Amino acid sequence: MKLKNILCYVCVYLIGYVGLAQEGLPIYTDYLTDNYYLIHPSMAGAANCSKIRLTARQQWFGQDDAPKLLTLSANGRIGDSPSAIGGIVYTDKNGYHSQTGAYATYAHHLMFSRSEVDLNMLSFGLSAGFIQYQLDETSFLNGAPVADPIISGVVQSETNFNIDLGFSYHFLDFYAHATIKNLLNNSGVNNDIEITSNLRRYLISTGYVFNKYGSTWSFEPSVLFQYKEGTQEAIFDFNAKAYKQMDFGRLWGALSYRQSLDGAEYLTNSGTINSQKLQQISPIIGVNYNNFMFAYNYTHQTNSVVFTNGGFHQLTLGYNFSCRKERYDCECPAVN
Structure with missing residues (x-):
């Protein structure tokens, strides 16, 4: 690859990296x-069980300083009331950048049906928390004198407060969610850059669970749309999920395809300019065994120009507790 091609690619990569x-x-x-609460605060306490979910994600095995993400979330109802609480803590390391965050959530669920047999529920949720950003510049200079006033040669750190809010609606086997994340402006450690000060993200997702009467199989197509206000990026997730009811619990698998509507240009070896849009495919397998849940997720980027051919691996462990009897006459795994 020619030097100018490499420099062009590195510049694009670093902008996305920051x-x-x-x-x-x-x-x-x-x-x-089984973790919609991680992106929609209104899903806290929506299910019959209180839930704990631990996820670990590793990208690009074999690469130094590859992105790593750990999340721990818990949510559940407050007794028999329609109110619920939840919490999320996470740490995300991406090369020289890292962030650690903690959120607390309050949600409220309104039943419109006369009984709990027919699911007709509107939910509201609000999350508030702190995010600490760090930028490690200690290796940027390598003993050389400071030539750029932007580079301090130390570990920069900044803590921001932010909130997420959203709602969910469940009607029998149908559901829809809408959430605004990072509602407040953000300073971070690059507060002179618009894409890092405005982190508002709009999420809309919807889906339906199909099940034939008497069958142990059910199928759930869904779609998630997200829009990043600061960078004006739009992304779709198209998902298909299948469940098999077993004596011990449930086996399930999913396939997710992510497509960005915005592309990035790059220079080819022949000197022509091409563009590509983010494309990812993620198969997922999981099992619910009594009150425990285990899932494995692999993400492969299908673009022609990528940082590495290695995929993204993620494990999820879960535990359900304080479970109540299934209340709704529907195949609605996120709620029942």
């Missing part, structure tokens, strides 16, 4: 591992 490192809690496909 932006992603300060986006708040990253949104991958871990919400499909």
Whole structure:
């Protein structure tokens, strides 16, 4: 590859590198591992059980300082009331950038049906928390004198407060969610850059669970749309999920396809300018065994120009507790 091609690619990569490192809690496909609360605060306490979910994500095995993400979330109802609480802590390291965050959530669920047999529920949720950003510049200078006033040669750190709010609606086997994340402006450690000060992200997702009467199989197509206000990026997730009811619990699998509507240009070896849009495919397998849940998620980027051919691996462990009897006459795994 020619030097100018390499420099062009590195510049594009670094711009995305800085932006992603300060986006708040990253949104991958871990919400499909029975963890919609991770992206929608209104889903706190929506299910019959209180839930704990631990996820670990590793990108680009074999690469130094490859992105790593750990999240721990818990949510559940407050007794028999329609109110619920939840919490999320996470740490995300991306090269020289890292962030650590903690959120607390309050949600309220309104039943419109006369009984709990027919699911007709509107939910509201609000999350508030702090994110600490760090930029390690200690290796930038390598003993050389400071030539750029932007580079301090130390570990820069900044802590920001932010809030997420959203709502969910469940009607029998249908559901829809809408959430605004990072509602407030953000300073971070690059507060002179618009893409890191405005982290507002709009999420809309909807889906339906199909089940034939008497069958142990059910199928759930869904779609997630997200829009990043600061960078004006639009992304779609198209998901398909299948469940098999077993004596011990449930086996399930999913396939998610992510497509960005915005592309990036790059220079080819022949000197022509091409463009590509983010494309990812993520198969997921999981099992619910009694009150425990385990899932494995692999993400492969299908673009022709990538940083590495290695994929992204993610494990999710979960535990359900304080479970109540299934209340709704529907195949709605996120709620029942």
